Amino acid sequence: MSRDFSSEVQRVRPLAIDAPAGDRRATANITTRRLAPSDSIPELTKLLHRAYAKQVAMGLQPLAGRQSPEITEQRVFSGECYVAVDHAAAVQSRTGQKIVGTILFHEVEESKGPPWFEKPEVASFSQLAVDPEYQGCGVGRMLMDMVETRARETGAKELGLSMAEPDRELYEFYIRRGYRFIEHWKWPYTNYRSAILSKTIA
Numbered sequence: 389m390s391r392d393f394s395s396e397v398q399r400v401r402p403l404a405i406d407a408p409a410g411d412r413r414a415t416a417n418i419t420t421r422r423l424a425p426s427d428s429i430p431e432l433t434k435l436l437h438r439a440y441a442k443q444v445a446m447g448l449q450p451l452a453g454r455q456s457p458e459i460t461e462q463r464v465f466s467g468e469c470y471v472a473v474d475h476a477a478a479v480q481s482r483t484g485q486k487i488v489g490t491i492l493f494h495e496v497e498e499s500k501g502p503p504w505f506e507k508p509e510v511a512s513f514s515q516l517a518v519d520p521e522y523q524g525c526g527v528g529r530m531l532m533d534m535v536e537t538r539a540r541e542t543g544a545k546e547l548g549l550s551m552a553e554p555d556r557e558l559y560e561f562y563i564r565r566g567y568r569f570i571e572h573w574k575w576p577y578t579n580y581r582s583a584i585l586s587k588t589i590a
Contacts, residue, residue, distance in 0.1 A: 418522075435519055466497075472531055473486065491514075565587070569583060
């Protein structure tokens with residue numbers, strides 16, 4: 389990771405040292421990994437619903453905020469799904485790990501996607517979600533670091549995303565991280581116009 393890129397990340401999200409001493413949400417207790425077959429899809433679905441509850445409260449209908457476990461399973465195994473795990477909260481989970489965030493790299497959509505995603509040099513990610521209890525302590529940064537690295541590893545020059553345009557707070561988060569507006573798109577399963585954003589990563 390270059391010096392400039394590291395500095396950009398630090399400006400976007402708080403570092404682990406910003407978490408209060410003893411805070412179990414401190415990122416020192418959290419690691420990221422690929423979704424495992426033993427991970428609970430119903431629990432992952434509940435996490436998605438909690439994470440997207442804010443957009444639902446705005447009157448929006450993001451798929452991740454209302455999808456069934458069956459849809460979650462179909463989506464996460466269409467691409468590369470990664471999760472953030474809190475090891476300090478192991479006692480709360482029968483598997484010894486508590487999933488507190490997730491992101492999906494290179495999801496294969498059944499619906500036609502935006503023209504930008506069809507370019508061979510463009511990779512994409514979707515379904516970024518962090519449990520509301522863990523938002524603001526660097527989990528989202530960790531997950532995005534991972535997919536940006538994966539995009540470079542696959543030879544992509546750009547990393548794109550689709551997000552609910554009415555959610556201006558989320559929009560500004562991506563802009564601060566170096567993403568820029570490309571085009572609008574309307575997915576058939578949402579009730580809002582999406583903004584397609586992209587970041588040069590080559």
